[in-house]
Amino acid sequence: MRNDTLKITGWELMRNLRNKQYIISLLITPLIMVLFAGLPRLLEKLDKPSVMKLYLIDGAGVAPQLQQMLPKDEFIFEVKQDKQEVEELVYNEKASGYMIIMPDFYETGKLEYHYNKRNLSAFGAVKASITQILKLQRMSSLQIEPSKLAFLNAEAQIDQIAMEKAAAPKDNAMAVSITFMVLVFFLIFTSGSMLMQSALQERRDRMAEIVLSSIKPHHLMQGKILGHLLLGVIQMSFWIALSLPAVVYLLDFPLLQALSETNIPLMLFFGIAGYLLFSTIYVSIGSTMDDLQSAGNTQSMIMMIPMLSLLFITPIIKNPEGTISKFACIFPLTSPMAMITRSAFSNVPITEVGLSAVVLLASIYVFVRIAAKIFRVGMLMYGKTANFSEMMKWLRYKD
Amino acid sequence: MIGLSVDKVCKSYGQKRVVDNVSFSANTGEILGFLGPNGAGKTTTIRMIMGITAPDEGRIEFLADGAKANGIPRQHIGYLPEERGLYKEARVMNILVFLAGLKNVPKQIAQERAWEWLNKFGLQDYAKSKVEELSKGMAQKVQFIGAVLHKPKIVILDEPFSGLDPVSQDLFKQELKTMAAEGTCVILSSHQMNIMEELCDRIFLIHKGKEVFFGNLVDIKQQYGSYKISLEVQSPDMLERLNSLDCIESFCALSHNKASFSLKDGLGLSGFLAAMPKDLAVQEINASRSSLHDIFVKIAVGAEDEK
Secondary structure, X not given: OHHXXXXXXXXXXXXXXXXXXXXXXXXXXXXXXXXXXXXXXXXXXXXXXXXXXXXXXXXXXXXXXXXXXXXXOOEEEEEOOOHHHHHHHHHXXXXXXXXXXXXXXXXXXXXXXXXXXXXXXXXXXXXXXXXXXXXXXXXXXXXXXXXXXHHHHOOOOOOOOOOOHHHOOOHHHHXXXXXXXXXXXXXXXXXXXXXXXXXXXXXXXXXXXXXXXXXXXXXXXXXXXXXXXXXXXXXXXXXXXXXXXXXXXXXXXXXXXXXXXXXXXXXXXXXXXXXHHHHHHHHHHHOOOOOHHHOOHHHHHHHOHHHHHXXXXXXXXXXXXXXXXXXXXXXXXXXHHHHHHHHHHOOOOHHHHHHHHHHHHHHHHHHHHHHHHHHHHHOOOOXXXXXXXXXXXXXXXXX | OEEEEEEEEEEEEOOEEXXXXXXXXXXXXXXXXXXXXXXXXXXXXXXXXXXXXXXXEEEEEEEEOOEEOOOOOHHHEEEEOOOOOOOOOOEHHHHHHHHHHHOOOOHHHHHHHHXXXXXXXXXXXXXXXXXXXXXXXXXXXXXXXXXXXXOOOXXXXXXXXXXXXXXXXXXXXXXXXXXXXXXXXXXXXXXOHHHHHHHOOEXXXXXXOEEEEEEEHHHHHXXXXXXXEEEEEOOHHHHHHHHOOOOEEEEEXXXXXXXXXXEOOOOOHHHHHHHOOOOOOEEEEEXXXXXXXXXXXHHHHOHHHHO
């Protein structure tokens, strides 16, 4: 009875929504994410006070231009004449180093950079600026007018125009799709592992037999899967609600326009179908284990299956219409993530979406059947974690 | 009212046949003792009755008012499995309402009934406690309540008395008798033979997956039980003469003039008295039928070992 599934769903929701661990993870996870996103910037800011001081023995007169091109609070250039004096100063002041620029620098393009402290990013900035000065000076020596210099120096501006309007990749929609893909990944791993723990707990707490005397095993399994999907959706919705004001107002992101340009039905279908596919794996694995520590190689490997999609993300982004991308969109263990990613970067033909959906739905059906068999026997096997050959044997048991 | 009929049921796991051609029935208002040594096939049979696993062969039917019920009337069955458990972090009232809800009992009614039962078992102060805060005996009472809260018509209880103190055992026994008197069919599996002997109307005994006996206590004692006799005579030589009789077995001298022994199967008291030497000066004699415990041991260990 569908009602039995909903009873289990309700129980799982009630238990977890009152569970301190769930509530803490609901509140703490966004903080952790903000911390991880903001920490590199914070560190960068904290790192700013370090200033690169360089002495120049400037035979070519590049110092004024160089100081102009680089920020004063990060680079200090001081011109000196004597090498020995400069070396002493560098050691005494613990400066970054000194450069010797000979008068024939504009002809040879060569200079010496003596460093005391190595700072690769600062060196990169100095090198780029000096190269620019060299280039401009050489063009100027060829009697080219300053206005033409700017003209010669300008970069090409490429306007990307899709021949079919629908095929045009839209950056904002792309951001929404990629964010959604990350959320689905998160949903699969967090809700999936909670689901696995729930099945494991049912077995460990010896409740399975009591519950199964009232309802059928597949109703128990379905109820758990649905319950944890809803718990995951509640979690995601809470986090999205928290982050939306920041995205819209602080980052000035045109959310409504982005949503209108995104293929939401496709994303929802593949997101939910992906969760259902992997949740059947997690719930059946949970029913074969006595505790998380006793997970054998089989269980550990199966738990990593959703990670397969990660292998395909870069090839899909680089070449959405390539063979690898097309394969990943059909193969059921990767198609949910692959299709969401691919749809962000190209307009996937409807026939390919349809084929992928059919294969995915058929796979979910097969996975549910297999998971139900394992779940049915696994839940009643107390006191031991099953191995692969036992699970294979269970599949042959008559219901 | 609902009764149960198990007809020629078989179940195998791989090559191993764990239940082999088992048949028995349980009527409304009856307490049926379901006995067997460990690994005899009791749990598998019970799981098949509950529909948790399906039999390979045979039929399990529920009879409602004499007519065959459609499928397994799960909402009318209460089950207390041997492997005990409750969600450890859940609160007592919540878990009882959840279990009753699985049997389609509305929340309000479930709460009212749960209070009644908790009061009856002295657990009214623990309704909001977490299961992990309860003692083993308390948790067992909560599980028992969970099995009967929906007023089932068939109750299957696997080792309900293990771990209970004598006061709680008496309380459980009384409740089971009351349920049976009200027409509930009670199937009771336990290794506490004295309680089984006290409560059960009929016994079904299973060993190595096969039916050994099905009938009432008088019949099982007639079929498998013998008389146990202890007596005191005037002098030790009289005990030696007694020991030489063909109709007795398991002779055990308790002192120089006291002994206990069993009569061979099928021999009644009158047969023994007739075989006893007339000049045996018996000071005191006690005769009793073998207990269910003795019969169980005899069957489980095997008649040969017993001898």
